[in-house]
Amino acid sequence: MTRLAQTAGLTEVQQEILSTVRDFVDKEIIPVATRLEHRDEYPTDIVEGLKELGVFGLMIPEEYGGLGESLLTYALCVEEIARGWMSVSGIINTHFIVAYMLKQHGTQEQKDTFLPRMALGEVRGAFSMSEPALGSDVSAISSKGVRDGEEYVLNGQKMWLTNGGTSSLVAVLCRSDEGHPEGTAPHKSMTTFLVEKEPGFGEVRPGLTIPGKIDKMGYKGVDTTELIMDGLRIPANRVLGGVTGRGFYQMMDGVEVGRVNVAARGCGVAQRAFELGVSYAQQRQTFGKPIAQHQAIQFKLAEMATKVEAAHAMMVNAARKKDSGERNDLEAGMAKYLASEYCKEVVEDAFRIHGGYGFSKEYEIERLYREAPMLLIGEGTAEIQKMIIGRRLLEEYRFQG
């Protein structure tokens, strides 16, 4: 039963994939999500199910064993999954970003080594730019990779790795001075290192420690960690693309598609909040009638549904633009900004519709209320999106005099 967030022009294959994923979400995710989230428990069975559906390889080319689907298909799947539980979409998203970066920028050997196992979900990806002292200001990264013969030695502390513990391949952005003289712009002296490790916590490889899970207000179940490199030695052939100094651009490319996915998550969470709100509003009676019959509540539902539709349309537009091979940073920034802000507002309205019960952990909206704020921060805060949007608009609408 869904009237909102329909997408015109999908192929039969896309429709089939989406209906399979939606079915999985309704049967396997929604019934257990809140219980697992309250326990901060990793959704092992759900992840196994998604592996079987091929979701980990959705956008990986068929030649590497993936489904070779478009960003749009992927984003629509993420929307469905986030509708069930946002944390599950987080488990997939960093994996997807790393696979995308490999596909776009990896050497042939790196693609051959990692993509087939990533398509199966055997190798799972995390990506790491943020450090304790920086998130928005990527140019301030201080972790460093220094060449030593046929290896690089990595030192530094990273922060906020989604899937830091459960992943076995981390794309880590470091400063690397090799070949870049003093005074080189920071974004031209950064390199992405492909760091293989054992999943888990503690010293997962000599010189590499994942201390433990960060305790968060929401977005539970999925692990978020620090990463400490202390003399970590990486073979030179694990520089993404084989050339140093390109890391900043590679990461920004990955984050750009990641933004469409954060927008898709916002759409999914907002849809679920609307479903919960519209259902509760028809059951709860006050002053002799269901609260849905009070105009104030109907207006809330109208506003919520309009926001769900608008965010979905912008997300689809941003994904289609990228799929057509065009630059989509403006559309992705707008979609991410709008979908995350609307998501927060729709969740807040659904929470208010629930009255006091919305504050109870027995009701799903309580979980959504703690999850929505993460979308305002991840893959670039609202302020950073507005900076990107503003800059691009001034390029597009340059004053001609």
Ligand SMILES: Cc1cc2nc3c(=O)[nH]c(=O)nc-3n(C[C@H](O)[C@H](O)[C@H](O)COP(=O)(O)OP(=O)(O)OC[C@H]3O[C@@H](n4cnc5c(N)ncnc54)[C@H](O)[C@@H]3O)c2cc1C
């Ligand atoms: C649950 C979670 C998971 C995450 N997962 C990952 C991950 O997998 N990999 C990874 O690399 N990172 C990850 N992050 C980090 C995330 O990308 C950063 O938190 C985010 O980019 C913001 O950086 P910050 O927290 O350092 O805030 P800051 O950059 O310190 O910003 C603080 C405030 O100042 C504002 N601000 C900053 N600069 C400007 C400016 N120039 N103009 C106006 N306002 C400004 C920001 O918008 C924000 O409101 C994750 C974060 C969370 C919370």
